[in-house]
Amino acid sequence: MSEGIAARGSLRGDQDGPPAYAALTLVGILFINMVGFGIVIPLLPFYGLAFSAEPWQVALIFSAFSVGSLFGEPLWGRLSDLYGRRILLISTVSGNCLCYLALAFADTAWLAFAIRLLGGFASGNGSVVQAYIADVTPPEKRARRMSWLGAAFAIGLIVGPAIGGSFVDESRGVPGFRIPLLLASAASACSLVALLLFVKEPRTRIVVARPKLKIGSALAQVVKHPVIGRLMLLTLLVSFAFTGVEVMFGLWAHARFGWGAREIGQCFAIAGAISAFTQIFVTGRLSERYGEAHVLAGGMAMTVVGCFLQPFSNGLMMTTALISLTAAGQSIAFPNVVTLISRTCDPSRQGQVLGFNNATGAFGRTTGPFTASLGFGHISPNLPYFAAAGLVAPAILLALRAVRHERRHNISKAPPE
Incomplete structure (x- = not known):
């Protein structure tokens, strides 16, 4: 019993938190997620029209991202409890990168819907980022670091629509929407590289049995x-x-x-x-x-x-x-x-x-x-x-x-x- 309690408490052991570059990289990952979400906001109605989609289909494409994240958040969070934060972050950011790339070359409204659904599922890694920071941050400093994530969320929703509106060319039809989506994919790739280089698994891990989910x-x-x-x-x-x-x-x-x-x-x-x-x-x-x-x-x-x-x-x-x-x-x-x-x-x-x-x-x-x-x-x-x-x-x-x-x-x- 005492060993189990000690193992659980050890997760709080890194009271100095992660190195500054690791924390900033994690904030950057969430920022990239929100930029990608924001890029689509001004594009989506016209993107759907380029496919000759009906209004209800446009609404489905828009909501697919949130529906995907609805299922991704608890799953990725639990898997990160069992197998580690870093590997789950690498997996989800990689998936996010590929989904933006695929969306740039989608040729039907239903394919765009499916890709957006998968993209939202992959982007549902906010809980993993939050859990990583909570793992390595003492309780009295936790609100400050969580607020950094909120700032990344807010700034991403400013930058994303600006990118989406600035680089789109509606006159070219569906291909005219590729540049901002390719930029989102490239940004995710940069985030992945930073994750591989600068973010390590928390030094203290809990060793627990792995029950069925x-x-x-x-x-x-x-x-x-x-x-x-x-x-x-x-x-x-x-x-x-x-x-x-x-x-x-x-x-x-x-x-x-x-x-x-x-x-x-x-x-x-x-x-x-x-x-x-x-x-x-x-x-x-x-x-x-x-x-x-x-x-x-x-x-x-x-x-x-x-x-x-x-x-x-x-x-x-x-x-x-x-x-x-x-x-x-x-x-x-x-x-x-x-x-x-x-x-x-x-x-x-x-x-x-x-x-x-x-x-x-x-x-x-x-x-x-x-x-x-x-x-x-x-x-x-x-x-x-x-x-x-x-x-x-x-x-x-x-x-x-x-x-x-x-x-x-x-x-x-x-x-x-």
């Missing part, structure tokens, strides 16, 4: 956990709500102010820059000073205020300020969710549990836009914002209750003096 029973156990279950529900609510209003923002701004792509792009660029700045310079410091509970609840409160007030906006400045407030709230909150989960769960299952949480977020990002579009089109353009505020508000209570249980969990497992 029972995803269903493992998920049920995680959902019932008093801390992790609440945090996963929080992730679902916030991802569902925030992605819905994010996708509908362009249509809402056009309906309310008559804006075009230029004004909408400016709003997103400013919000993305503020989000990245917040995660790099603010989130970690706030968490270390005030604790994850207060910072998580504060980020959720900022999101509620931003969403609720958006329908009352009277112009460009107020709209940009509110969408930036919402983005900053997300940037402050989510790194602390990952930190709390990694600190609470069994280290031998860290990758799988983080994978479940990421899959929950992917499910919210897949279903949120569709639901928001129904409310926008059939009831009111403002409904997605009010609904988002109503969904995120209970997440504040979920966060506070989860942290209360997490403190009890830590007290109960503390050794007697």
Whole structure:
């Protein structure tokens, strides 16, 4: 018994964390994933039209990536628990590289859908990256490093659409979309080389028996956990709500102010820059000073205020300020969710549990836009914002209750003096 406990505790042994270049390489891997995702955002409607695809087929191609990651996240996370983080990162980044290359030469809408599905499955390695950083980072520094990943996420969603829009040539039909997709493949290849050169397996590993993977029973156990279950529900609510209003923002701004792509792009660029700045310079410091509970609840409160007030906006400045407030709230909150989960769960299952949480977020990002579009089109353009505020508000209570249980969990497992 004591040997098993010691083996589990040894995963926390590298308290100085990975070398700086290894941590930055891991952040770069997630950045490349989000650049690849973002590249397709401005291309996809026109890419589908180049295949003479129907609107519902275009929607399928777009959602295929998130559906793939929904299944990839928990699987890659669990396999990394069993066989190591590095080998899983090498495998998934290689698959991602090949999928971008294949997508550049797809010649039918259904082939593009299949490739996007596989690409999303391969790109579902965020849980492996998170687990690696959690493995080698002491709890008090974990929120700061997780916020670096969030910054990579935000900046990737700024850079990706810019690349996609700048290098496409619609006049050439399907071949005109190849250059940005080839660039995404090349970037993934560079990320793979950096991974091979600079990222090593954590020095301390847990030696555990390798049981059969029972995803269903493992998920049920995680959902019932008093801390992790609440945090996963929080992730679902916030991802569902925030992605819905994010996708509908362009249509809402056009309906309310008559804006075009230029004004909408400016709003997103400013919000993305503020989000990245917040995660790099603010989130970690706030968490270390005030604790994850207060910072998580504060980020959720900022999101509620931003969403609720958006329908009352009277112009460009107020709209940009509110969408930036919402983005900053997300940037402050989510790194602390990952930190709390990694600190609470069994280290031998860290990758799988983080994978479940990421899959929950992917499910919210897949279903949120569709639901928001129904409310926008059939009831009111403002409904997605009010609904988002109503969904995120209970997440504040979920966060506070989860942290209360997490403190009890830590007290109960503390050794007697």
